[in-house]
Amino acid sequence: MRTGRGGPGGGLGRALSAAAFANLLIGGVGIVPGLCVRWLLTRFPSVHCDGPFGCHRETPDNALGLIAGAVLGGGFVLGMVLVVDILMPYQEGRPMGPWLSMTALVPAPLLLGQAVGWF
Numbered sequence: 001m002r003t004g005r006g007g008p009g010g011g012l013g014r015a016l017s018a019a020a021f022a023n024l025l026i027g028g029v030g031i032v033p034g035l036c037v038r039w040l041l042t043r044f045p046s047v048h049c050d051g052p053f054g055c056h057r058e059t060p061d062n063a064l065g066l067i068a069g070a071v072l073g074g075g076f077v078l079g080m081v082l083v084v085d086i087l088m089p090y091q092e093g094r095p096m097g098p099w100l101s102m103t104a105l106v107p108a109p110l111l112l113g114q115a116v117g118w119f
Contacts (some may be wrong), residue, residue, distance in 0.1 A: 017069050019085070019102035026108040033073030034110040035119060036066045081106065 044063060085099040113119050 005026075008073050016098050016102065019099045020105055022084050022099075023081075023102045023105040024109060026077060026084065026107040029080065030073070030077040030106055031110050031113065033077060034107070036070035036073065038071060039066055079104070 040063070044066075081103060085103050086096065089096045089099045
């Protein structure tokens with residue numbers, strides 16, 4: 001009788017698929033701070049500050065909210081990566097290699113959405 005753990009085909013393949021799924025979910029949450037950062041990089045520099053005493057034009061009204069969204073959301077995503085990819089495998093005695101290699105999938109949902117034209 002076969003148990004749920006350890007049998008043939010259950011080792012590395014299961015770890016890679018679990019790591020990939022978890023990091024894609026983290027990337028789904030990371031879309032929000034990613035869009036905040038994209039807005040700040042594309043729209044915020046349009047405020048010209050060429051005077052000696054600061055900006056002559058006011059910053060857009062939603063700039064403070066987007067800065068807070070980028071900082072807080074980015075911190076939340078980094079915290080989730082720390083917990084899911086480093087602390088949980090370490091605590092459970094699993095190898096961290098598959099989990100750390102799958103962190104490259106975190107920006108995939110945002111990049112896919114931008115490539116398709118959803119945002």
